Every structure is written in C-alpha cells, then in structure tokens.
Amino acid sequence: MRVDFTIPSAPVPKSRPRFNTNTGRAFTDDKTRIFESLVSLAYGARHYFDDNYIRIRMKFKFEVPKSYSKKKRIDALExxxxxxxADIDNYIKSVLDGLNGKAFKDDRYIYAILAEKEYSxxxxxxxxxxxxxGD
Known part of the structure; x- marks a missing residue:
C-alpha cells in the first residue's frame, strides 16, 4: 500500500521547544503547531498504517527567492x-509530528526516510x- 499526497504550504522547520517561565512546562510555538495541523489536514482520512513498517519520501519545494537574478533563478529551478x-532534519520532524497518530501509529515504525530540498x-x-x- 502506498499513499501520495501534497502539503500546499511552504515547508516549516520544527522549532526548539519553548519553556513557560511561570510553569516550567515546554510548549511548541504557534507557527510550528499550525503547520503540523496543516500537515494532518492535508493527509485527510487516507490509509492508516497502524503498526506496520513504513518508508517515507519527502520532497520539500521552496519558492525561488525574488532577489535572485534571472540566471540564478534558472539555475535554481534546474x-x-x-x-x-534550515536543516533538513527539522523539516522532516515537523512533517512527521503532523502525521503521527494520523497516518501511522508512531514514527518509531518508520524504517527509511528519503528527503530532498529543491527550488520550485x-x-x-x-x-x-x-x-x-512483504518486501
């Protein structure tokens, strides 16, 4: 079984946990929390992988910066x-946290990840x- 889907958003890296100085509790910042919710919504009600071993591929596509020259823009798109x-592992973590419990039981069942960053x-x-x- 394979599920392909697209998250219609600029990639957001997982931020470091923040701490409430009054309570001493850790919390996730709003930008990361909203992105993880968007990931969950983009996945929707597709197949639930339960506790099966899974392989995940992710392609993080970024808009070419407007400050790039025409030649540099073409090079980026090619x-x-x-x-x-940002570090690719932080992008991966934010997507996996958004899918945890929605697409699969727990991210400990992921045995392989392929991730790329590119301009688009x-x-x-x-x-x-x-x-x-069965592989």
Missing part, C-alpha cells in the same frame, strides 16, 4: 542551486508513505 535555509515555482511538500510488509 537544480544547480539548492535551498540552504510554488512552495509545497510532496510526501509518499509506503507500507513495506
């Missing part, structure tokens, strides 16, 4: 220049989740 905005005309995240039972 893949000669890659985005370096429109920002989005393409995700593919694949059940690997």
């Amino acid at each position: 893949g000669k220049i890659r985005p370096t905005k 005309e429109e920002a989005c995240i393409e995700v593919s989740i694949e059940n690997v039972e």
Whole structure:
C-alpha cells in the first residue's frame, strides 16, 4: 500500500521547544503547531498504517527567492542551486509530528526516510508513505 499526497504550504522547520517561565512546562510555538495541523489536514482520512513498517519520501519545494537574478533563478529551478535555509532534519520532524497518530501509529515504525530540498515555482511538500510488509 502506498499513499501520495501534497502539503500546499511552504515547508516549516520544527522549532526548539519553548519553556513557560511561570510553569516550567515546554510548549511548541504557534507557527510550528499550525503547520503540523496543516500537515494532518492535508493527509485527510487516507490509509492508516497502524503498526506496520513504513518508508517515507519527502520532497520539500521552496519558492525561488525574488532577489535572485534571472540566471540564478534558472539555475535554481534546474537544480544547480539548492535551498540552504534550515536543516533538513527539522523539516522532516515537523512533517512527521503532523502525521503521527494520523497516518501511522508512531514514527518509531518508520524504517527509511528519503528527503530532498529543491527550488520550485510554488512552495509545497510532496510526501509518499509506503507500507513495506512483504518486501
């Protein structure tokens, strides 16, 4: 079983946990929390992978910065220049946290992840989740 879907948003990296100085409790900032909700909504009511081993592929697409020259823009769209905005593991974590409990029981069942960052005309995240039972 394989599920492909697109998250219609610019990628948002997982932020460090913030601490409430009054209570001493950790919390997730609003931007990350809203993005994780968007990821969950984009997945919708598709297949639930339960406790099966799964493989995930993610392609993080970023809009080419408006400050790029025409030549640099073409190079970016051809893949000669890659985005370096934030660490890829933080983007992965924000998507996985949005899918945890919605697409799969727990992210500990993920045995392989392939993730890429690239420039595109429109920002989005393409995700593919694949059940690997029987491979």
